[in-house]
Amino acid sequence: MNAAxxxxxxxxxxxxxxxELHQIVRKGVEHYxxxxxxxxxxFLDWEAARQRCRKIKREAIDRLDLYLEEFERRVNERGGHVFWAETAEDACRYVTDLAARAGVRTVVKSKSMVSEEIRLNAALETRGIKVWETDxxxxxxxxxxxxxFHIVTPAMHLTRRQIAALFREKLGGVQTEDPQELTAVARRELRRAFFxxxxGVTGANFLVADSGAIAITTNEGNARLCSSLPRIHVxxxxxxxxxxxxxxLALLWPVLATAGTGQAITCYNTLVTGPRTASEPDGPEEFHVVLLDNGRSRLLADPEQREVLHCIRCGACLNACPVFRTIGGHAYGTIxxxxxxxxxxxxxxxLAEFQHLxxxxxxxxxxxxxxxxxxxxxxxxxxxxxNAIAAGLRPAQERTGFRLWRWAMxxxxxxxxxxxxxxxxxxMARRAGLAGTALDPARRWTKARxxxxxxxxxFRALWRKTHGAG
Ligand code: SF4
Structure with a gap:
């Protein structure tokens, strides 16, 4: 078994x-x-909405090359820059070099799972740049x-008491446990950072090919501030x-909001189409879009599993999953x-490192x-x-066990x-007192059950007894 x-x-x-954690997660999921x-x-017909969203995403993924090129063309036409990052390192290098060239000392970030995937914060911090998460x-x-902890609700595992204690320790002078007052404390800290x-670094919920826009959806308006106040938006x-x-977007935005949090529509939905133009009083001077591959092309090339790229990161499958509800988000050891x-x-x-998931x-x-x-x-x-079995990545005893099982079946x-x-x-094992000991082959199962x-x-013997051999 590998380290992961x-x-x-x-x-x-x-x-x-x-x-205690189960209680917190259960309460959160019940509310959700x-x-x-x-x-x-x-929705008049939720099922029809799902079908339509699937169709839109399938169309996009099946013609991904064409739509991405169209998106790039439109961004360039409006004075933006598109960088194609093959790996996480390429993406980090582009952003950190850009920051270094522009003399950036402080970055404000809105929630972006892709930036977590490439570990952008660490890359910026090693160049001496302060990063503020603003969600x-x-x-x-x-x-x-x-x-x-969760792709939509990152602090789902914490109570307001824990958050109050954290703010007291890290921000000093915070004497309240009231959620609204705690939010006001965070807002005060973050306003200074925004200015x-x-x-500003944001993610993008959608990249709109026909208009070269990035569509961002948040409940706090922080992405709007990240994309409009700083001189550079990435x-x-x-x-x-x-x-x-x-x-x-007329369908994808409400469907994402409903599946993600149960809202009819998320509070702030923003379309960013490029840097500030001559006739605009505000907005960033530079606009950059980093398009990250990082293994996605391999998935695209796999006709059996390409539909995994349809995901809109709503988090609904996490909330529904009994495994996630039991072990939480951190145990996975992945973003x-x-x-x-x-x-x-x-x-x-x-696959070699993460097939166990x-x-x-x-x-x-x-x-x-x-x-x-x-x-x-x-x-x-x-x-x-x-695929893991075909690649010989499973333990030898498991392979032997299943061969034996097949032979018997x-x-x-x-x-x-x-x-x-x-x-x-x-x-015999029970009679000899082996159950639960190191000699018990089912020990890993019986340790917790x-x-x-x-x-x-x-069952077959009983059936024969009551219904006869036939
Ligand atoms: S996060 Fe899960 S439920 Fe939501 S779109 Fe992706 S796969 Fe589907």
């Missing part, structure tokens, strides 16, 4: 035993579920020096974020957690039911598992014999 898989098992076991139910009811949740986790920053987005037409993270991370960061699922299918663009996540988890007699041997072996009593007779 070991860390995952260790962290997952620790979080699974953390009752109720809001989303109300949100879906606002409230991101600001909180930045103060805690930890990654986001002193020379560069938007970083994965190449899969492109959509064909501005009119597609993208939950079902989409378990599918995507092995493609972005290597695709096995951390009961395949209950709840993620596919809620996904607003209808990505068949359980199928992709299975395909990742198949292929033949009626062998199956009966196998069942009998398993029942007999288990009975009760082994059910093995019935004396198999």
């Amino acid at each position: 898989a070991e860390a995952f098992l260790r962290e997952a076991a620790a979080t699974a035993a953390n009752g 579920d109720a809001a989303v139910e109300r949100g879906r009811a606002r 409230l949740g991101e600001f909180i986790v930045q103060l805690r020096e930890e990654p986001p 002193s920053a020379e560069m 938007a970083i987005a994965g190449i899969e974020k492109v959509i064909p037409r501005a009119e597609d 993208y957690s939950g079902p989409i993270g378990s599918v995507l991370t092995p493609h972005l960061r290597g 695709s096995f951390a699922s009961s395949l209950c299918g709840a993620c596919a039911v809620v996904c607003p663009v209808k990505i068949d996540l359980p199928r992709h988890l299975l395909q990742n598992r198949r 292929e033949n009626d007699r062998r199956f009966t014999m196998f069942g009998w041997a398993a029942r007999f072996g288990w009975k 009760e082994m059910p009593e093995i019935p004396r007779h198999s």
Whole structure:
């Protein structure tokens, strides 16, 4: 087992035993579920909306090269710059070099999972540049020096008491636990940063090909400040974020808001089309878009799994997932957690290191039911598992076990014999007092669970007894 898989098992076991965290996550998800139910009811036909969103994303991904080139052309026409970053390092180098050339000392950032993916903050900080996360949740986790817990609600795992204590420790003089007052404290800190920053970095929820605009959606208006106050605006987005037409936003924006938080529409929806023009009184002097590949082209080339690029990062699959609800976002050890993270991370960061994530699922299918663009996540988890097995990445005892199981299942007699041997072996192990000890083959299972009593007779034997051999 590699280091990432070991860390995952260790962290997952620790979080699974953390009752307080479960309470916090459960409360958050219950609140979310109720809001989303109300949100879906606002649509005349939620299912038709999902179908239409899927169609838009499929059109964009199937003709990704054309739409990206169209987007680039439009940005250039308006005086912006587009940089194609093949890797995370390329993207970081472009932004840090740009910052160094322009004498940037302070950067304000709005929430961007892609910037987390490329570890932009660390890259900027090593060049002596101060970075401020301006989304409230991101600001909180930045103060805690930890990654986001959830792709939409980064500080979902914290109570207001914990946040108040954090603000007291890091910001000084904060005597309140009132959420509104705590928000006001953060706002005061961040206002100073907005006015002193020379560069603003944002993500992009969508890249609109026909208008060369980036579409950003936030509830705090911070992306609008990041993209308009500093002298330089840099938007970083994965190449899969492109959509064909501005009119597609009429559906994608409300669907993203509904699936993400249960809102009818997010509070601030901004379209940025380039740097300030001669007739405009404000806005950035420079506008740069970094288009990040970082493994996405490999996924695009895979006809079986390309639909994973349809994801609009709403976070719904995380909230629906019983594994995420039990182990939380940090245990995954990756930026993208939950079902989409378990599918995507092995493609972005290597199957050899992260294949274990695709096995951390009961395949209950709840993620596919809620996904607003209808990505068949359980199928992709299975395909990742198949690929891991084909590449010889699973442990030898597991391979042997499944070979044995297949051998037994292929033949009626062998199956009966196998069942009998398993029942007999288990009975003997219990009698000898081996259950739960180092000699117990099921120890890893029984360490945290009760082994059910093995019935004396198999189902087949009972059936024969009551219905006869036929
Ligand atoms: S896979 Fe679907 S549900 Fe999960 S984050 Fe992406 S769009 Fe949302």
